[in-house]
Amino acid sequence: MKGLVSLFIGVFGTFAFSWVGLTVIPNLQIGALNPQMDEEGTDIYPAPKSGMAERGRRIYAANGCIYCHSQQVRPDYASSDIDRKWGERRSAPRDYIFDRPVVLGQERMGPDLANIGKRAPAEEEKPAAAPAANSPAASPVAAQSPPANAAPAKPGATSSPPGSPAAPPQPPPAAAASPSPSASPNPNGVPPVYSAAWHHRHLYAPRSVNPDNGDSTMPAYKFLYQKHQINGERSADALALSGREAPPPGWEIVPTYEAKCLVAYLMSLDQSHPLKEVKSAAGAAPPAASPPAPPAGSPPPASPKK
Amino acid sequence: MTPTADIPLKEPAVSAAAGDAEQLERARIDASTRVPVLMFYASAMAWLLIGTLLAGFVSFKLHSPDWLSDFSFLTWGRLRPVHMNVMIYGWGSMVAMGTAIWLMARLCRTTLRHPLLIVTGIWFWNIGVLIGVIGILMGYSTGYAWLEFPPYAAVVLFVAYVLIMSWAVLMFRFRRGDQIYITQWYLLGAFLWFPWLYAAAQAMLFVVPVQGVMQAAVGWWYANNLLFLWFGAIGLGTAYYMIPKVIGRPVYSYHLATIGFWTYALFSSWTGMQRLVDGPFPAWMITASIAATILTIIPVATVGLNHHMTMQGYFPVMRYSPTLRFTVFGAMSYTVFSVVGILISLRSTARYLHFTEASIAYSHIGLYAFFTMIMFGSMYYIVPRLVGREWRYATLIKLHFWASAYGVGLMSLMLLIGGLAQGVTQNDPSMSFIQSVASVLPYLRGRTVAALLLTISHFIFAFHFGLMLFGLGRTSTVPTFLNPIEAEGAEPHL
Numbered sequence: 001m002k003g004l005v006s007l008f009i010g011v012f013g014t015f016a017f018s019w020v021g022l023t024v025i026p027n028l029q030i031g032a033l034n035p036q037m038d039e040e041g042t043d044i045y046p047a048p049k050s051g052m053a054e055r056g057r058r059i060y061a062a063n064g065c066i067y068c069h070s071q072q073v074r075p076d077y078a079s080s081d082i083d084r085k086w087g088e089r090r091s092a093p094r095d096y097i098f099d100r101p102v103v104l105g106q107e108r109m110g111p112d113l114a115n116i117g118k119r120a121p122a123e124e125e126k127p128a129a130a131p132a133a134n135s136p137a138a139s140p141v142a143a144q145s146p147p148a149n150a151a152p153a154k155p156g157a158t159s160s161p162p163g164s165p166a167a168p169p170q171p172p173p174a175a176a177a178s179p180s181p182s183a184s185p186n187p188n189g190v191p192p193v194y195s196a197a198w199h200h201r202h203l204y205a206p207r208s209v210n211p212d213n214g215d216s217t218m219p220a221y222k223f224l225y226q227k228h229q230i231n232g233e234r235s236a237d238a239l240a241l242s243g244r245e246a247p248p249p250g251w252e253i254v255p256t257y258e259a260k261c262l263v264a265y266l267m268s269l270d271q272s273h274p275l276k277e278v279k280s281a282a283g284a285a286p287p288a289a290s291p292p293a294p295p296a297g298s299p300p301p302a303s304p305k306k
Numbered sequence: 307m308t309p310t311a312d313i314p315l316k317e318p319a320v321s322a323a324a325g326d327a328e329q330l331e332r333a334r335i336d337a338s339t340r341v342p343v344l345m346f347y348a349s350a351m352a353w354l355l356i357g358t359l360l361a362g363f364v365s366f367k368l369h370s371p372d373w374l375s376d377f378s379f380l381t382w383g384r385l386r387p388v389h390m391n392v393m394i395y396g397w398g399s400m401v402a403m404g405t406a407i408w409l410m411a412r413l414c415r416t417t418l419r420h421p422l423l424i425v426t427g428i429w430f431w432n433i434g435v436l437i438g439v440i441g442i443l444m445g446y447s448t449g450y451a452w453l454e455f456p457p458y459a460a461v462v463l464f465v466a467y468v469l470i471m472s473w474a475v476l477m478f479r480f481r482r483g484d485q486i487y488i489t490q491w492y493l494l495g496a497f498l499w500f501p502w503l504y505a506a507a508q509a510m511l512f513v514v515p516v517q518g519v520m521q522a523a524v525g526w527w528y529a530n531n532l533l534f535l536w537f538g539a540i541g542l543g544t545a546y547y548m549i550p551k552v553i554g555r556p557v558y559s560y561h562l563a564t565i566g567f568w569t570y571a572l573f574s575s576w577t578g579m580q581r582l583v584d585g586p587f588p589a590w591m592i593t594a595s596i597a598a599t600i601l602t603i604i605p606v607a608t609v610g611l612n613h614h615m616t617m618q619g620y621f622p623v624m625r626y627s628p629t630l631r632f633t634v635f636g637a638m639s640y641t642v643f644s645v646v647g648i649l650i651s652l653r654s655t656a657r658y659l660h661f662t663e664a665s666i667a668y669s670h671i672g673l674y675a676f677f678t679m680i681m682f683g684s685m686y687y688i689v690p691r692l693v694g695r696e697w698r699y700a701t702l703i704k705l706h707f708w709a710s711a712y713g714v715g716l717m718s719l720m721l722l723i724g725g726l727a728q729g730v731t732q733n734d735p736s737m738s739f740i741q742s743v744a745s746v747l748p749y750l751r752g753r754t755v756a757a758l759l760l761t762i763s764h765f766i767f768a769f770h771f772g773l774m775l776f777g778l779g780r781t782s783t784v785p786t787f788l789n790p791i792e793a794e795g796a797e798p799h800l
Contacts, residue, residue, distance in 0.1 A: 003484070003485075003486050004478065004486060007486065007494060008494075008498075010568060010571065011495045011498050011499070012498070014568070014571040014575055015498075015499050015502060015503075015535070015571070017572070017575070017576075018527075018531070018575035018576050019527075021576065021594070022523065022527045022576065022578065022591065022594070022595070023506070023510060023516075023523065023524050026520060026523055026591050027510075027516055029588055030517075030518075030519065030520060030588060031517050031518075032517060058449075059445075060449075061447060061448065061449025062445040062446060062449070063378075063381055063383040063384060063445065064381070064383020064386055064387060064447070065383060066383075066451075067383060067386055070661060072585050074584040074585070075584060078584040078653070078657060079584060079657065079660075079733065080732070080733050080735040083735035084735050084739065090584075090586070091585070091586040092586050093518055093519045093586045093588075094518075095586060096518035096519045096586065097517055097518040099518055099521075100515060100521065101448060101450055101511075102519055102521040102522050103449060104519065104582070104586075105661075106661070107661050107662065107665065107666070108661040108662070108732060108742075109368070109743060109746075110743075111739045206371070215740050215741075215743050215744040215747065216740060216743065217368055217369060217371050217743055217747070218371060219367065219371040219372070219375040219381055219382045219383070220372065220375050220376075221375075221381065222375070222376050223376060223377060223381070224378075
């Protein structure tokens with residue numbers, strides 16, 4: 001009988017120890033954080049998301065985006081996340097205080113999305129209409145962001161030794177197609193990378209946005225889009241599709257409300273605001289990031305490499 | 307006089323009359339558990355088949371994403387959590403509860419009271435899992451790993467659990483004999499840990515939700531503890547029963563077992579945060595979990611040594627006994643599981659393995675190679691005692707074993723190596739991200755082959771189990787051996 005009592009006590013004790021240690025105490029430490037603001041009480045970060053973006057988060061969770069995409073930037077000493085331009089600083093608990101469910105992610109079959117909204121072209125009023133005109137304006141932001149990691153190495157993926165991304169002797173034609181989708185008038189009419197229109201097209205037909213994306217294992221989310229017969233004029237938000245994915249003439253593909261929420265959510269993801277508790281990489285990043293750049297010193301598109 | 311002397315580990319070779327009384331009592335106990343345990347097993351088998359098919363879909367769709375992607379309920383991101391939850395709550399938990407209740411009745415030497423309440427609980431549990439599955443498919447997943455079921459399904463599961471387990475725990479009240487055998491420690495622990503764990507996680511995520519990243523911490527704390535303190539504990543407890551029982555020899559050392567149990571409870575419950583390595587958390591949390599993961603080498607070493615020493619000289623019995631073969635495979639996988647867990651948790655290796663398929667390998671080694679294989683073994687032992695028939699075809703058992711063993715081995719290798727390839731590429735900023743995807747794709751295709759093997763294995767087992775259930779087993783007093791026993795010594799308790 002004594003054995004049973006001590007067994008009970010031990011069973012409860014060990015578990016209580018773990019419960020208190022791993023959930024209760026951390027919750028005291030980081031479970032009640034407030035947004036950060038400057039002295040004047042302005043410049044508050046983070047802020048709650050809009051209703052549409054919040055709904056988009058539910059859709060993000062419900063459709064399992066979380067199993068392939070993380071939303072956390074690890075520090076530069078432990079990973080290459082910052083080198084990959086997934087963020088300028090590591091993520092901190094305060095970045096997530098309004099997130100529910102929090103979708104930090106567990107695996108990366110797809111790239112990190114912690115700053116995907118930040119990496120959108122700066123202005124994107126009519127993205128599909130005038131990609132070429134649009135992106136130069138966006139260059140300060142766009143240049144340092146998305147295509148950065150993708151562009152220089154891609155030719156390597158398609159053709160040559162994956163080990164040497166430098167491999168500058170790429171044939172110019174290939175380089176011209178891929179270097180910086182945001183800036184290039186893509187033959188397929190792909191909108192600037194990470195613009196809302198791009199996200200829609202990417203969700204609808206993931207492997208159509210970039211010819212080098214053939215290895216992407218992202219499923220298409222066609223069920224978030226509707227096929228309409230065009231009567232009168234094309235809807236403003238119809239997807240600009242071409243080739244295999246294009247609807248038959250007289251038809252158009254338009255996002256459902258859910259798709260719009262999901263894209264609104266993606267566009268809202270932005271951890272670029274500095275936090276006091278995190279050593280801002282703004283100063284640290286350029287020195288850290290510049291060494292790798294020269295080797296990749298391929299033509300102008302190399303600039304994204306920073 | 308070892309402390310195990312009066313533990314019914316071994317069918318005692320006493321006088322015929324006393325032996326008959328023992329036999330009779332044991333038959334009575336088995337009879338009282340027949341309906342609920344068989345219901346547990348039948349439900350678990352049904353979920354296992356569903357989960358296996360889903361696993362094949364999920365595995366195939368990951369490298370061929372355009373296959374069946376046009377319907378919302380067939381999208382990869384919904385099928386994957388359904389597969390996981392079906393395996394965890396449908397297959398794993400139900401087979402674990404079935405085996406645990408049977409073991410508990412045997413070890414407490416008391417009949418199972420109120421089996422009808424347990425049967426009701428089983429129905430509720432099945433309904434809960436079904437509601438959860440439909441919820442996820444319809445797009446109501448919560449987004450927390452291993453807890454994707456919508457909260458209303460969780461409520462049903464919890465009620466069902468209380469109905470089931472209160473009676474299992476109450477068996478302690480009516481137990482005969484003062485000794486508490488090692489298996490009972492693990493089972494009692496699991497019975498009490500699970501509801502606390504489940505309720506705490508549900509409460510902290512849905513009832514009074516914690517803020518921000520703490521949700522992820524609670525989620526991983528839950529997932530890892532579920533793996534160790536629920537599935538792992540029942541798996542180890544079962545192994546502690548089956549191995550000595552089948553070879554007819556007491557456990558090598560009670561002291562080792564004590565050390566193994568308490569260090570297991572203490573250290574493995576502190577793991578989990580290593581899955582968040584370098585994430586937005588205070589570093590101490592992650593370091594504590596990494597340290598705890600490393601310390602799990604102590605229970606692994608003691609439990610492994612104990613089982614090994616018990617088996618010493620009896621390894622050839624694995625040639626004949628299906629139960630022993632599956633159980634020893636599972637017990638050995640426990641060591642592999644923990645070693646892999648340590649290897650992928652260290653900061654130096656996590657740099658390459660975090661966020662890769664390697665963590666999927668880890669979960670499968672734990673849930674399949676370790677836990678599920680032991681459960682298969684226990685079913686090979688228990689089912690004949692409930693239906694009064696013996697397994698019909700030794701060949702099917704052998705096929706089941708080898709398909710499962712090769713299947714899970716291949717899957718683990720593919721995911722570990724693929725994860726490493728993926729992680730090394732991801733860690734090198736000069737390689738584009740898509741190259742890391744390309745680097746793991748061949749291994750994902752290999753994993754689909756493994757999934758096919760496991761599908762074959764499970765359908766074979768389900769067929770065999772179905773035969774038993776419908777009374778089509780062999781009528782015989784001799785258990786089914788994997789290979790014909792050669793002249794020298796038949797093992798009576800296979």
